[in-house]
Amino acid sequence: MKTRQPKIVVYSPNQAKDYENMIRKQGYTNVFSASSPAEVKEIIADTEILLCWKFPLHLLSETDSIKWIQSLGAGVDDLVSSPHVSKQSQLTRIVDQFGVPIAEYVFSYFLHFNQRITAIQSAQKEKKWAPFEPELLSGKTIGIAGLGSIGGEMIRKARAFDMKIHGLSVSGKQAQFVDKHFHPDEWREFVKELDYLVLVLPFTENTYHVVNRDILLAMKPSAYLVNVGRGQVVAEDDLIDVLKSGHLRGAVLDVFEHEPLSEESPLWEMPNVYVTPHLSGISTPSRVGHFFLENLKRYINEEELAGIVDRNSGY
Amino acid sequence: MKTRQPKIVVYSPNQAKDYENMIRKQGYTNVFSASSPAEVKEIIADTEILLCWKFPLHLLSETDSIKWIQSLGAGVDDLVSSPHVSKQSQLTRIVDQFGVPIAEYVFSYFLHFNQRITAIQSAQKEKKWAPFEPELLSGKTIGIAGLGSIGGEMIRKARAFDMKIHGLSVSGKQAQFVDKHFHPDEWREFVKELDYLVLVLPFTENTYHVVNRDILLAMKPSAYLVNVGRGQVVAEDDLIDVLKSGHLRGAVLDVFEHEPLSEESPLWEMPNVYVTPHLSGISTPSRVGHFFLENLKRYINEEELAGIVDRNSGY
Structure with a gap:
């Protein structure tokens, strides 16, 4: 049993449940997943950590509790340019996996x-x-x-x-x-x-x-x-x-x-x-799940996260 | 002008003339080429060096002057197994090119x-x-x-x-x-x-x-x-x-x-x-011509040839 159980929401059009299961297996219990804007709207309140791909960014206005957003991909242009992403939250991308x-x-x-x-x-x-x-x-x-x-x-x-x-x-x-x-x-x-x-x-x-x-x-x-x-x-x-x-x-x-x-x-x-349908560096639970879980340990231990995005350079 | 001009015959179903020209460019004048059994039969007498690919081996009985056979390929199974190839002549294959x-x-x-x-x-x-x-x-x-x-x-x-x-x-x-x-x-x-x-x-x-x-x-x-x-x-x-x-x-x-x-x-x-039509290591004048010309220099200088075939192991 983990000492601290931050609320984690996974959003991915296709693989949200896979990621949720992978995270739960590591002893995290406060984990939810959604595959559509309607679903995520129901569960977004009080979220502390968001693991996401193609998140409907306007829905971020529904909550101000998010402290860390981990993108499931290497590119974070949508997150960096969105006015809905609070500059107060940490933003990380996947590095060294693709x-x-x-x-x-x-x-x-x-x-x-x-x-x-x-x-x-x-x-x-x-x-x-x-x-x-x-x-x-x-x-x-x-x-x-x-x-x-x-x-x-x-x-x-x-x-x-x-x-x-x-x-x-x-x-x-x-x-x-x-x-x-x-x-x-x-x-x-x-x-x-x-x-x-x-x-x-x-x-x-x-x-x-x-x-x-x-x-x-x-x-x-x-x-x-x-x-x-x-x-x-x-x-x-x-x-x-x-x-x-x-x-x-x-x-x-x-x-x-x-x-x-x-x-x-x-x-x-x-x-x-x-x-080809954007598959050369496709994000899969096996490929990027490990990266997120390592980062989650660091987050819990209040250590510096991997893949922190420089919002000025945009990556 | 070279000091010695051994008679060189090139045999290749498709590229004999290309090889002949490449050899002549280096100052060798006693060079002939053939693309068919009928052609090679006319010119094979008194040949000292044979550069060949898919040579009609029975025609070797027409001459006993051949001292060196250079295969244009890496595989020499046909030459090694033929009773027409004199054990007295040197036999070399292309190595390190494919x-x-x-x-x-x-x-x-x-x-x-x-x-x-x-x-x-x-x-x-x-x-x-x-x-x-x-x-x-x-x-x-x-x-x-x-x-x-x-x-x-x-x-x-x-x-x-x-x-x-x-x-x-x-x-x-x-x-x-x-x-x-x-x-x-x-x-x-x-x-x-x-x-x-x-x-x-x-x-x-x-x-x-x-x-x-x-x-x-x-x-x-x-x-x-x-x-x-x-x-x-x-x-x-x-x-x-x-x-x-x-x-x-x-x-x-x-x-x-x-x-x-x-x-x-x-x-x-x-x-x-x-x-695929046996093209992965295709022999071309640019690829193997250099190898033959280097070997030809060694032959003229009576040095050891590269790619000598061990007739017992078969390669």
Whole structure:
């Protein structure tokens, strides 16, 4: 039996109950979960700790007891920008959990393009034996925009594939691990030599539409774009125009300006565009539950939390 | 002008002329090429050096002048087993050139399965937004049968993906780089814990059909098989039966008992089988030309050649 039982509310459209059970198993008894705005409205009063994903933020006005909000994801743009989130409450995000899955996602698509697996599958259907020389990652140049823990894992994989590695970041953290480092005022220089541009950036006022027509046209026509950060970083209409013009060989998009991606979006039907439903760094109880439980121990013991969000930088 | 101009014949069904030009560019003038048995029959007399791929071996009886045969590939089973190849001539194969392309091929298919890229493509066609949790390579166990330079490159990639690595080899070379090492009398033990079995073995009398029904059924039903070595290592009919029974989740086959794979083979139409046309370590002038030219310098200088084949072990 825990000495202190703060009221914990879990909110997640799909997995709230899983998280609740996981937390209860550790001896916490004052835990509730909700999967819809109507449900959470019933239980939000007197909540001390909120563990949430896509929380209906206007409902925060129903309570002033919240002391700590733990996001279930790495990106917290919605929480940082909301007027409903009290600056008095602690805000934390998941860190160091998504590097491996996101890097595996990214390299799977790089290799998929190079090995022309879609074409191989078609040839197989026709029982056609037609050898070709697959392109290699070895010797190619990858540019990673955003050098946090996810970018760091990408660097590690890119080394094993003997790629040249360029990086762009605000802080210069991990700059010593890339072959060339660029600052955010050097986007055009950064992109121009890349074979693969991977965006792992958070959505902040500084990154909004930073990858626009200018930057896309500064890329090599033969380059690929992969976005696993936030959709708002790319000017989606510009990207569509540029791809339609034949510039860029392909794009792999796991994030979009509006999610789920509207059925009206031309991206769904564009050749050489892969649309994936924001799954590269999907939050699961097994993946992020451990992180929250560790943080909860720290909270109870009044120690500093992991993943504290700097509200000025926005991540 | 070179001091000595040995007669060099290049034989390759598709790229003989490319190799000839590459060799001539280095100052060798006594160079000829052929793409068919009829062509090579005209020029084979007095040949000192033969650079070849799929050479019509019975034609070697037309000459007794050949002192050195350089294979354009890593596998030399046809040359080692042929009674037409004089034991007096030196026999070399390409080494240390195929690790990178073959490892990239292998990891592309691992990741392709885990990320369910084929299913993602179907969902995209239907404009369906349906997130799921992709499986990860991280934490999975790979078994590499054959720990030469190609197996070594596979080990390096597998480390970057945080896999457990089991290896099987005759010599025990590179055994210190795997987590568990097995000898060829331990096949059943070797395969039983694997999530991915990768065959990089040469075809010798010891490896013929070594992966048979018994070994396949000793594997986990959820495992994948990848063959990038030689088709004869796998008892193809056994593999077909085992896959049809639902054991094994998939197979990626770049090599076959008879190549090109016959249109009659059921492998073409089996779900979860990927048939690729022996391209994972394809020989190209840029890739192996350099290797031959270095060896040619050594030959002229009467130094020891690289890639000398041990006719007893067969590779």
